[in-house]
Amino acid sequence: MTFLEIINKVDSFVLDSSFYDLKSHDGIARLGYINPDIAQFFKFESSFIINENSIQIKPEFDTIEKRNELFNQLGLKWKELPEFDELLKKGWRNELYVVYNPSTEPYVLIERALSVLLGVITYGVHINGYVPPETTSNNKLKMWIPKRSMTKPTYPGMLDNTVAGGLGYPHGLHETVIKECFEEAGLKEDFVLNNSKSCGVVSYFYKTEDNRFQPEVEYIYDIKFDDETNIIQPQDGEAEDFQLLEIDEILQLLKQHKFKPNCGLVIIDFLIRHGYITPENEPNYLEIVSRCHRVIPFPTR
Amino acid sequence: MTFLEIINKVDSFVLDSSFYDLKSHDGIARLGYINPDIAQFFKFESSFIINENSIQIKPEFDTIEKRNELFNQLGLKWKELPEFDELLKKGWRNELYVVYNPSTEPYVLIERALSVLLGVITYGVHINGYVPPETTSNNKLKMWIPKRSMTKPTYPGMLDNTVAGGLGYPHGLHETVIKECFEEAGLKEDFVLNNSKSCGVVSYFYKTEDNRFQPEVEYIYDIKFDDETNIIQPQDGEAEDFQLLEIDEILQLLKQHKFKPNCGLVIIDFLIRHGYITPENEPNYLEIVSRCHRVIPFPTR
Numbered sequence: 001m002t003f004l005e006i007i008n009k010v011d012s013f014v015l016d017s018s019f020y021d022l023k024s025h026d027g028i029a030r031l032g033y034i035n036p037d038i039a040q041f042f043k044f045e046s047s048f049i050i051n052e053n054s055i056q057i058k059p060e061f062d063t064i065e066k067r068n069e070l071f072n073q074l075g076l077k078w079k080e081l082p083e084f085d086e087l088l089k090k091g092w093r094n095e096l097y098v099v100y101n102p103s104t105e106p107y108v109l110i111e112r113a114l115s116v117l118l119g120v121i122t123y124g125v126h127i128n129g130y131v132p133p134e135t136t137s138n139n140k141l142k143m144w145i146p147k148r149s150m151t152k153p154t155y156p157g158m159l160d161n162t163v164a165g166g167l168g169y170p171h172g173l174h175e176t177v178i179k180e181c182f183e184e185a186g187l188k189e190d191f192v193l194n195n196s197k198s199c200g201v202v203s204y205f206y207k208t209e210d211n212r213f214q215p216e217v218e219y220i221y222d223i224k225f226d227d228e229t230n231i232i233q234p235q236d237g238e239a240e241d242f243q244l245l246e247i248d249e250i251l252q253l254l255k256q257h258k259f260k261p262n263c264g265l266v267i268i269d270f271l272i273r274h275g276y277i278t279p280e281n282e283p284n285y286l287e288i289v290s291r292c293h294r295v296i297p298f299p300t301r
Numbered sequence: 302m303t304f305l306e307i308i309n310k311v312d313s314f315v316l317d318s319s320f321y322d323l324k325s326h327d328g329i330a331r332l333g334y335i336n337p338d339i340a341q342f343f344k345f346e347s348s349f350i351i352n353e354n355s356i357q358i359k360p361e362f363d364t365i366e367k368r369n370e371l372f373n374q375l376g377l378k379w380k381e382l383p384e385f386d387e388l389l390k391k392g393w394r395n396e397l398y399v400v401y402n403p404s405t406e407p408y409v410l411i412e413r414a415l416s417v418l419l420g421v422i423t424y425g426v427h428i429n430g431y432v433p434p435e436t437t438s439n440n441k442l443k444m445w446i447p448k449r450s451m452t453k454p455t456y457p458g459m460l461d462n463t464v465a466g467g468l469g470y471p472h473g474l475h476e477t478v479i480k481e482c483f484e485e486a487g488l489k490e491d492f493v494l495n496n497s498k499s500c501g502v503v504s505y506f507y508k509t510e511d512n513r514f515q516p517e518v519e520y521i522y523d524i525k526f527d528d529e530t531n532i533i534q535p536q537d538g539e540a541e542d543f544q545l546l547e548i549d550e551i552l553q554l555l556k557q558h559k560f561k562p563n564c565g566l567v568i569i570d571f572l573i574r575h576g577y578i579t580p581e582n583e584p585n586y587l588e589i590v591s592r593c594h595r596v597i598p599f600p601t602r
Contacts, residue, residue: 173580173581174581198581199574200573201587201590203587203590203591272500272501273500275500279502280499286502286597286601289504290502294596295588295592300587
């Protein structure tokens with residue numbers, strides 16, 4: 001598998017006219033693209049105006065409180081439908097994601113499991129833990145790579161980024177980085193503050209197997225470890241184990257498709273920024289870089 | 302001036318229906334977008350098929366040699382027209398740029414000055430020379446910033462990236478980095494090989510003042526200097542002087558619009574990758590990052 005094939009798996013959505021725009025209550029902003037199967041369920045909802053190719057929140061939902069309650073009720077109702085058993089009932093997280101329009105102020109808070117049905121942007125942080133070549137035993141760059149627990153509902157047993165997590169309300173980015181680094185890897189706040197660096201953001205248009213649009217924005221951080229000492233002690237059960245893999249192994253594992261696809265994309269971005277994947281050794285370099293940084297067609301945070 | 306305003310100056314083109322597709326001789330590939338004023342001049346050219354919204358190279362131009370000769374003749378003829386006095390006659394570089402379709406093999410070679418009239422992609426390298434905070438006198442990141450010569454036809458006196466240059470035929474990227482580092486900054490090949498790193502690529506859609514489309518792809522390299530010693534000795538007259546500026550000054554100068562705009566974009570990309578511009582201190586972070594990495598709608602190298 002080439003690196004471009006990994007990107008193609010993650011940035012896989014192409015808009016077609018069967019999708020519906022999810023519109024704000026004032027009709028001005030487009031908040032997401034809803035797939036036609038999901039759109040059918042809105043026909044039974046009196047709080048939305050359904051047109052040929054848009055689903056608009058009714059104008060009366062003119063405060064965030066009213067909109068939160070609207071989507072809360074929608075989620076609670078839909079999760080009892082047999083059609084949503086898998087995605088909503090089993091996937092329910094009791095975690096709120098924020099939709100923006102377009103300001104730093106939230107427009108509506110939506111249960112994480114419901115937000116992915118609505119084709120709105122979800123945000124997260126992905127963190128690359130690495131030991132630079134100067135301080136490894138063999139002068140090769142190494143990364144701390146976890147294997148996802150076999151009991152995870154999605155991508156069990158696949159390789160992951162050192163730490164990653166969704167940006168749930170009301171947590172900020174910085175706070176989420178600190179929180180996830182502790183929960184998933186047992187890294188102390190001081191260590192994270194002193195060794196992590198914001199390095200960019202990736203954005204891509206994912207098409208799910210059931211043809212839904214899932215645009216994701218993942219803020220990228222690198223954490224530099226001083227040496228190969230293992231200071232990682234997972235606090236939750238997200239990862240089965242962490243291995244310190246060197247660059248050649250990582251490149252192999254990427255090509256063998258052992259990484260959860262969007263984590264593969266994050267590693268590819270890391271290897272591009274650190275000069276391991278270059279325009280001279282990767283024929284699809286330009287396409288890869290630009291496809292990892294899609295311009296989002298909705299208001300964003 | 303905000304950072305987003307700098308990006309808006311560089312990634313400024315929005316396609317409208319008045320533009321013509323420049324099509325390959327087989328009619329399959331779109332190679333560029335030609336503005337309607339330039340398109341008028343093709344009406345006098347018998348080697349092109351003009352349709353309502355496309356200008357196609359005639360099918361008989363089925364080898365690169367024939368196409369090279371076609372565009373060579375076109376350039377020589379047009380540069381004598383008074384309308385192209387500024388852009389072609391004065392701008393003539395005797396340097397060939399490559400258009401691809403879509404493979405690593407060149408499709409046609411076009412004089413640099415003509416290629417920008419045709420709305421095809423041009424490629425270059427931009428190089429950030431920096432001293433990391435660990436090795437500066439005051440523990441602040443510093444960058445070597447040249448001031449463009451007052452005699453340059455474009456953006457005289459503005460600040461630039463440490464080294465930058467177009468990717469002319471038949472030079473490779475690596476070769477261009479070495480060549481430009483020597484010509485513009487007197488940096489020796491050994492030093493560049495040991496201290497430079499490929500770090501990504503930026504791509505953006507520039508609209509010129511006269512409404513032409515100029516999509517640019519700039520491969521990005523960072524060169525790390527060990528300390529603040531000045532080892533820069535310009536060999537050509539491109540730069541008036543080089544100054545070692547520290548991060549706070551650079552941020553100020555960016556906001557005061559002292560950088561040539563696309564060099565400002567490259568510095569913004571650098572400061573994002575190095576953790577100085579972050580999603581927490583820059584409200585338009587996501588838009589800035591994605592707008593610096595446009596997906597190109599043509600075949601690329």
